[in-house]
């Protein structure tokens with residue numbers, strides 16, 4: 001039988017580890033994930049969040065290792081996305097709690113998911129509930145990253161349950177920050193920010209200010225993915241402030257695909273021009289890279305250069321995929337341009353410039369197009385474009 005793990009006086013981790021997850025709705029989770037649920041053994045036993053549906057048995061085994069599930073009186077659903085609410089209906093059926101607390105938007109979203117009223121009781125920021133020998137207060141975290149997102153704060157034990165926020169997709173049986181390798185978690189936490197939280201960066205900055213004003217200084221931050229922050233919870237909070245600011249560094253990301261190697265030749269010459277200008281380059285072929293790894297590389301970049309061949313008068317399908325994905329992530333503070341090889345219709349490469357503009361990317365140069373295989377002059381032009389972008393990055397960073 002799988003066991004609960006004690007994380008403080010009265011709080012147990014009763015979640016599940018998804019070692020095999022490699023795709024989280026389009027995000028490549030190379031290292032799996034966890035779905036964290038927390039059981040508070042207060043006078044009124046309380047469960048915070050559940051797990052993805054197929055991990056219900058694992059969660060229930062862990063719960064049963066410390067308490068008869070029927071004794072749980074309160075369930076709190078901090079977030080309605082199905083990796084946390086997928087097991088809610090079954091859990092409520094087993095536990096039969098007195099109440100299931102949700103935010104107002106949580107009620108709407110859960111009804112949309114489950115089509116079933118589970119004795120939901122709506123709470124808002126500032127509301128507090130008595131769980132016997134402790135109190136839980138609520139802070140709505142709207143659009144971090146869904147309208148319903150909510151934090152729960154266990155006051156006496158001083159633990160903040162932050163749901164998705166401050167989490168990462170990392171399957172680990174080491175439940176605390178100080179037990180995990182920083183070289184790995186830093187990349188995974190940054191990737192999670194870049195792929196999930198980034199579009200809401202302005203809200204992150206406002207929310208961090210709000211929490212600061214509330215004077216919250218939790219001894220632990222317990223998110224619903226990855227591990228629990230106990231050694232230094234401010235570390236991840238400060239990282240969020242840094243990532244949300246989206247300050248560019250002297251780095252450019254070149255994302256491209258190629259049919260017969262011509263756009264690739266262009267990309268490599270552009271990269272060499274950027275290198276000559278002193279700019280760090282990440283050259284990412286969409287034949288070999290995942291869109292979510294592109295998003296990670298873009299987080300601290302100053303420029304996005306998109307290269308595409310033309311296929312049937314369209315940009316290459318893999319490029320349409322990555323651009324659609326990046327557009328949704330709304331990365332700020334980028335300059336950019338488009339380039340590529342075409343046969344007889346170069347218009348789609350020009351269209352790409354308009355797409356970049358619609359993504360609020362400042363166009364740094366006109367599009368650079370080559371018909372069929374680039375000759376020496378075309379390759380020199382690519383190198384010059386790289387040097388030009390590098391100069392523009394340096395000028396922007398020095399303002």
Ligand code: FEO
Pocket residue numbers: 079081082083084145146164224225
């Ligand atoms: Fe981990 Fe938004 O769900």
